[in-house]
Amino acid sequence: MTALILARHYLRATYRSKLSVLFSAIQPIMFLVLFGPLFARSGVGSWDVLVPGLLVQLTLMSAGLAGFGIFIDQRFGVLERLRVPPAGRTALLLGRVLRDVVVLLVQAALLLAIGFVLGLRAPLAGLLLGLALLVVLAIGLASLSYAIALVMPDELFPPVASTAVVPLMLLSGALLPMSLAPPWLDVLSRLTPFRYVVEALRAFFAGSYGGAAVAWGMLAGLAFLVIGVALGTRVFHRENA
């Protein structure tokens, strides 16, 4: 309940800065619009291969960089103020994460809408399952992002987080399937959970809801959620969080 109260509060503030919601989705949208038509003609794959990758890119850039939002609250004593009432520390984390998930879903819907205009065709069940998997991944990513932002020196988080997102996105096979990768890159890619999530999303968009790719993707997403929330909760429980 407390998490919902906090989420609603954060969403109200986010609604007042709608442009920022659009801006954090701008890169995947630009890739979709400017790279997508090339990809679709390349023979490598089609929209139902590219868009899942861009959705994971979006999740990395939206939920993965969520930690930026906590700096102002920490600097202006808001975080400490919120720790004084008897609200659970986990709720303080989950309230923010729920807001981030809602924002991601709005951005994902926008990306999918543009994708459909450009030529994406995917079954509704596949789209919904894909969004559900993204939500699972986003919860873990946002939680981890807040944890790292609170632990790392202020001046380090922005460059470190922004830099980390790029290789993680490329290693996930978001832009090109890792089936094209040389063996060493393929091995490296398999060390990140995002590779499995991208492949699961591609399976969903192709209308396949079982099989190894889906199983691994769901497992990777859930494991990331558990680890991310556990670490995030631990940091929020710290005395000087």
Add this chain to the structure above:
Amino acid sequence: MIHATALTKTFTTGKRTVEAVRGLDLHVAAGEIVGFLGPNGAGKSTSLRMLTTLLKPTSGTATVAGYDLVAEPAEVRRRIGYVPQGNTVAPTAQVGEELELQARLYGMSRAEARDRVAETLRALDLTGVEARPAAALSGGQRRRVDLAMGLLHNPRLLFLDEPTTGLDPQSRANLWDHVRRLRDREGVTVFLTTHYLDEADALCDRILIIDHGRVVTEGTPADLKAELGPSATLDDVFLHVTGRELRESTAA
């Protein structure tokens, strides 16, 4: 309202251990305004953060607002208000929304929270600021908003950490009036830290002076001054018990 025995807080960073608070004993009765003074680095804020459950004591015991500080922190939090140093609302945040959130975190419904916010703002001469961002308020208004944050849930015990730092004399006097009203009309117990000795002299029923993590003296302002002579000020008392050495040099 507060009964602490041998409260200690030790911080360990790498190989370095710092005993910020060493065996703090203090007692605050209901309805008192108690000032907690000390030089920089004496342990005031650390003590305050322990008493408000934001830091867990390394050792020692305390009951705050009738509940065990370590065993029942949620019960303590329900009954205390805390106004930290510095502002607690981000500059771009809307004042009314932040207050409403704070009220809801104490379990109020949306309607109760709205009513309580309006009532508290009226009591603190802040009517009309709800829709404004915090950055649009004066320093005095922002500090009263911080005070409002600590009062929304009608706490019986209020902790104030340097409540008037950075305010002009008019705003300080205004805030003092509000603090006195809280005690006189509502029986709220106030525990405050301040570097302004005139503030401690004007507001406090009793003063505790902490240095090197321990309470070194306590008493009413009048009694403490009388111990040094008829024309002694609280500044004289403070410097007499804590010395004139700059704390930066001691820390080095």
